[in-house]
Amino acid sequence: MLRESPIRRTSLVDEIGARLQEDILAGKYRPGEALPPERELSERYGVTRTSLKHALVRLEELGLIETRHGVGSIVLDVEQSGGADLLKYLAPSAEGSRDGSFFSEILEAKTAVCASFVELAAERRTEKELSQAESLLVELSEKIDDAREVQRIEHAFVKVLARAAHNRAFVLLTNSVGAAYSFYWGKYQSVFEDGEWVEENLRAILEAIRKKDAPRARELTQKYFRENDRRVLDVLGYGRKAK
Amino acid sequence: MLRESPIRRTSLVDEIGARLQEDILAGKYRPGEALPPERELSERYGVTRTSLKHALVRLEELGLIETRHGVGSIVLDVEQSGGADLLKYLAPSAEGSRDGSFFSEILEAKTAVCASFVELAAERRTEKELSQAESLLVELSEKIDDAREVQRIEHAFVKVLARAAHNRAFVLLTNSVGAAYSFYWGKYQSVFEDGEWVEENLRAILEAIRKKDAPRARELTQKYFRENDRRVLDVLGYGRKAK
DNA sequence: TTGGTATAGTGGCTGAGCCACTGGGCCTTT
């Protein structure tokens, strides 16, 4: 069965969390200041303290606030303590404000991270990982006219390489960055209409990895993703503005 | 006032969250399976459902579980959906099991990420950022015999460069990675006893950035951090084993 | 086979309440 992206039901808690998050990121509550007391916030948003608290737990996990017993919830400086998992929340709000440069920053980071782990993958890949990547390429050539499938397979291919680097930290970093642009996922599918171009590049990268030619693998990856990023930004209409 | 690392009071919720997290990561609950119902879990751990729920919210934010109304909390595959913010929790448990390779993986990722944003920083840094970095180097040379201070300043220096890349995604990635090794922070201070070596390297990097020589900045950064990583692993006794 | 419906199991959310911690003001003692 084809797995469609499920309708995302937003719970009350998610809603409150998102509102608070926006307010914090918009500077309504400034770093160093305390949020209003939970009792007041819960009344203001019309929810119980319990529900509000669930939202605060989430914000604390993200590194947006620090809650201290007997004191309150202090707003932190995002640049100082915000974690990478924030990226997935920042993307939609950047979209709302037509902030294309933010998306280009995500892509840039993605490209850099990918280039790094591909370099490592070239040195450490096992035969099994090579064949996994290879079979993805075979699948790609079969579905080369379906942009949607091309996009999916390319993504899976990158994930295989991330694992092939045999570095758990890189896998998690890749996940965070991936979650950040997953929001845009459907919006630049047209980039993958040129399936041959994708296949050609991925194959070249895989060849370099097979030969354990790390520098070349890195170079090819960087080249491919940079061009890819450029096309994506073009499609989304951020083409020129973006640095 | 000198800011000491505060005593970390662990709340009940943190405790439950940590326990569940360990159990999940240890494979007690397998990906795809559902966690026991909240009512049962809360009874098992001897806390109210509310408190347990707070912990589950945290785990969901981390990408360890997915909770669905009317169904339950499904355990996710960490490699598939775990975010970078997990790193900071993985470090202590890896320490417990003497898993040195995990720490070396974090350092490796850190080095790669730093090298990438330094490359960008060389192209985009403003004069202001240059002078910020410069004054940190001045401070460094004044406190060059205090390993603790050298470590702190080096860290601040890196953060300045991260911002100089003018890419918000990189800042957040750096924060996540930084949080991951902050756990070890005090344990390898001796590496920074050689303050001259640190200063010399940072200065060279800054010079390359000043000249907008991106490739060289990248190369120097990579060289410095790789050697640094090696020393850190040595100090922690993971020297040889680590890949 | 199809489609509805009852139902058991699960999370979502509420509201009231008590306990624990923090910080600052006040009062005593020196």
Added chain:
DNA sequence: AAAGGCCCAGTGGCTCAGCCACTATACCAA
């Protein structure tokens, strides 16, 4: 005055009991 102890208002931590909303399943009817 200065220092130390105490109290208390404000705030988060956590509990308890309960009802509502959603989901999957099994069964029944067309």
